[in-house]
Amino acid sequence: MSDRFNGYDILVIGGGNAALCAAISARRGGASVLVVEAAPKFYRGGNTRHTRNMRCAHDSATETLSGPYYEDEFFEDLWRVTGGNTDEKLARMMIAESKDMLNWIVEQGVRFQPSLGGTLSLGRTNSFFLGGGRAMLNALYRTAQNLGVDVVYDAEVVGLDIADGRFKAATIRHDGREHVATAKAVVAASGGFEANIDWLKEGWGDIADNFLIRGTPYNRGTVLKMLIDRGVKQIGDPTQCHAVAIDARAPKYDGGIITRLDCVVFGIVVNKHAERFYDEGEDVWPKRYAIWGRLVAAQPDQIAYIIFDARSLELFMPSLYPPIRAGTIAELADKLDLPAARLEETLSQFNAAVQPGTFDHATLDDCRTEGLSPPKSHWARRIETAPFYAYPVRPGITFTYLGVRVNEQSRMLMADGTPSRNMFAAGEIMAGNVLGQGYAAGIGMTIGSVFGRIAGREAAAEVRTGTPKPAIAMEIA
Template identity: 75%
Template sequence: MPSDETSYDVLVIGGGNAALCAAISARREGARVLVLEASDAFWRGGNTRHTRNMRCAHDAATESLSGPYTEEEFFEDLMRVTKGRTDQDLARHMIRESKTMLTWIEEQGVRWQPSLGGTLSLGRTNSFFLGGGRAMLNALYRTAETLGVEIRYEAEVTALEIADGMFLSATVNGETLRAKALVAAAGGFESNIEWLKRYWGEAAENFLIRGTRNNKGTILRLLLDAGVQEVGDPTQCHAVAIDARAPKYDGGIITRLDCVVFGIVVNKHAQRFYDEGEDIWPKRYAIWGRLVAAQPDQIAYIIFDASSLKLFMPSLFPPISASTIEGLAEKLGLEPAALRETVDGFNAAVQPGTFDDKVLDDCRTDGLDPPKTHWARRIEEAPFYAYPVRPGITFTYLGTRVNEEAQILMADGRPSANMFAAGEIMAGNVLGEGYAAGIGMTIGGVFGRIAGREAARTARGNRAQGTIAAKEATDV
């Protein structure tokens, strides 16, 4: 039976990429580390289970990367996708630190697959995990356990004792756990539909949660209630258009649709509502969840023809098809005449160009509102296809403010004496809006490693202070 009160050097709350990087980093600094994972062992790892890659700056091609990706280019990409809504100093710090992450992660047992080609256009910027996110997680867990990190499953934290910015203890299944330092790496609140509804209203009922069902925001709420400074817009999130036939939770990567750029997207009234060719897909795919969320009934349909069928990675579910546009509309529950009018108007606006899905090509529309600025081709080759899509929420951006040491900042601006954060729970420092493929894993890996290291050093300092105090008391 566990004791009523157990003490550790570093307590890590969470079980995904950020948490494991923090735990390993702290343990390598000599700390006694406990990881608390709310799920059971099968579902461990939160959203990391569904990931595939990490975006890091690097100066030259490697076995897993086809060319260099400089710090400045990374920063420019981040500024573009966030529209400047980022803590620039913290973002540059993260990007600098990311240059050593690929090697560090590999040293923890993670393996990379050869440089990726194909339609995602990520072979130069992103390294892909051999075996995917679950294999990556398994490697980190093996390393953590080999190093002596203690891991508890089905260990949901229900209370945090925090006094004047200092973490004292956590309550888990009725047990009080004390630690000299805390790393919060427990994700956002995307699985808490009631919390989402505070900002989105009833529309949130139609959201699908493509990641874990366990990210209810409990730790975030406890920290904010204890006087931690918040960061980020609660309505901003990583939200992509996913197959509307996906399950409510844990649909993962196989329900995401990468075919927006190859066709048009219409709402329930068969009307287009945004430029499908605005930019290279990895820099724009994460805006489409929010765009669909703003449409009536939070539903939309990606329409394309036979010429585009094999240009993208398909969903788990097959596309809906028909030999005519009107027949496709009927299967989708759309007004046939309205969809025909939209398709005809789009086709008439398409200008001649050279199609190339790997660059910003010159295939565009003219005189159409909204325009399609790249990859615009007439939809005319039967059979015609469609995917129904809904907003797929991956993680939220409201979180805890941190500094370059991953220290949590209190509402008055003071750094906490012994609390650190990493991963989705602090992603809003870097992501004010928008997303670039793989950057969530960058945030988790970089700040996880920093948080673990700094938490261990803080704990070591606290141990030293405690030893001195005890000796002084004995001398007296």
Template identity: 75%
Template sequence: MGELGQLDPAKLYDVLVVGGGNAALCAAIAARRDGASVLVVEGASKFYRGGNTRHTRNIRCAHDTATETLTGPYSEEELFQDLLRMTGGKTDEPLARHMIRESKEVLVWLTEQGVRYQPSLGGTLTLGRTNAFFLGGGRAMLNELYRTAERIGIDVVYDTPVTALEIDGGVFKSATALHKGVPHKLRAKNLVAAAGGFESNIEWLKEYWGEAAENFLIRGTPNNRGTVLRMLLDAGVQETGDPTQCHAVAIDARAPKYDGGIITRLDCVVFGIVVNKNAVRFYDEGEDIWPKRYAIWGRLVAQQPDQIAYIVFDASSLELFMPSLFPPITADTIEELAGKLGLDPEVLGKTVSEFNSGVRPGNFNHADLDGCRTEGVTPPKSNWARKIEKAPFYAYPVRPGITFTYLGVRVNLEARMIMNDGSPAENMFAAGEIMAGNVLTKGYAAGIGMTIGSVSGRMAGRGAAKNAHR
């Protein structure tokens, strides 16, 4: 692969891909396989390349039959209905249906690029039928894509953030990128923007969340600051998506500010109760199975005082979920646990007692909606309600962990950007998180981000290559 200092500064590429994650690499590979010359510019270092892809585990795609690693079929219509439920019916339906249809090819296509899969993880995720798990996780998947890129002749440079875009009337002219402290002008016939959202830009988040954003933890790298997104919007590309919406989950409050990744996520909300700093519950912990509802908890915690909450459970649930990197806080009594958490022991004791009194008998089944519920308790718990009574007692402190934001650029069925006047851009395409808000208006389901990235990446890459050869 080329280093920027070794490149001919006068070289005109067919396609410039800005970004270095799954969407960017899928775009680059698709364009290159269609005969285009491609340069990938990644703002992060080689070690941190790939943005959020580094922390992923699986991809949710439609498929007609079971495979060696998928336990059954997952139809296009079922995936679309799942998308409607998570977004409350608000999505670009033609684009969503098109991407879901395209997703059926992606699993095989990724395999052709060297990506391998493994059987799904056990425990509470219940994703064996719907989601394909990457062998070795997201970083291994990403490494395979980079190996393929190198093998087929794609130029890649790292530590090279794009600082300016020259765009005139919906036509991309050039990009300015900083490499080793020196600005370079990069020319290409087409641009594919795949540089992620603005989740690492706390000041931008504050525009919508206020000071609460100071308490947000960023699950990915510090690099996703929305610089390219802002430049595109300022250049007249039409925006889409709600800036207050994002993929935000409850993660261990002891996680680092950046790059904690998936090992700080907590999958145990459904097995206990969640209380805020006032030691009271604030939402139904058993509303739906975890893969479809886990991403609501980041926003819920963000709306609580000081953006902090605590998952409280007992010994009967300790081994039913994948633990965090950090051990749970433990005590022999609820009151002692409250003291360790800095909560009012009397109030937490009352909260647990009232919850326990509302639990109704049922057949507990952690793998499915079991109807084990509470009655006469506000808020209710709709499934997996069991009394918290078996010592020792445990708790995890949690904060909002943002994965990516949903504000982005509008695109059409070719992944081509749409300008403010409604016309398609002549030579600008978008892929991944920077355009996810077209499909994801709110909510999330496990693996859907990788689906959007892979599919839109292929679409953008093929479209850019075709554009270059007109």
């Protein structure tokens, strides 16, 4: 047994937003805390490195938000994207708690930038981190370490000792050796299993081989599987996840947000047979972009193509890779290895169905098709101005929703529904409590921050019942 991993009140497993919020909250509650991160220091933070913003309720405009976003509207948005597949009690609690997160997270050193306009349509609802996710993450690490939280990198949890619903110890692989770490409480914030292709295939079948993983390759679900195997109640569907359409040229892992494509609403999307398969203008992008990964996954060979023309080229945020360009539709089809005659026919049918309207990329405008299946409900403009462009896209998995069941204290529930005394969870590993399906931009960070803060607070309170400690309220350096 190594002293390096022992003598702490609370063990936090994971190194992203949820883990750091839990660690800071627990330390401010008077507990000693050790964070173990499976990744090397450079790659610390899981998917938080690739985030840009978080969605929180607020009652008025601020310096960084253009207007109010009330709790009821937040819940209505969540209810709509999940199709009601959410724990309403937990969801409403999370939304209520999110109102204070914008202040609390700033108190931990995170800075926000002024609100954004344009096609993202998030200036009122979402706060964007100044410097992006990595800057936000670095601020949390800086605060945690100033408070006295200890962090060990390249430290993978490979074993859990749980008896009668109570955590006793974890086995941690570090520096080529295995160490046993005891603690009075544990917070699991180690992400989902999206980087475990074999596990994805259990739900999706062989098509998962064609999926790209947008985030960290370290989220393999090791801790999640051990928790479920040791009697923690699971929640969620193994096929439900945050999945968007990303550039098919992206790397298998860790391509991040710069491989995402925000241009679906400005054109049409066709499969390998040059056929449309869904309404590209169904809703504003933040509420509907996360359905496209699943839609593309259902297409032959899990590949699709976004087709648009010169008028739309500069209306959206560019991605890492340039679009494929051609002077004619036939030439574009040849470059994409699509049947040219069928693509020309699909474009012709679409153009003929477009109705007159006033195009406005920032609102649900009146530009639509008529007599076309599937329709395009908004932002429908004829695609006829050369040059023509295309992006090839595949399903990009961000994180999975199968996870552990928790209550309002972020305590894990055992298989019989009994809350664990000393096991807590936050972030993607328990996101399925709120996200049964679907996604709204920025809500993953909300889940991580809110439940991380609660988990740390409750874990510290649990520890204090046995060994009271004074709360820590020190200034941020």
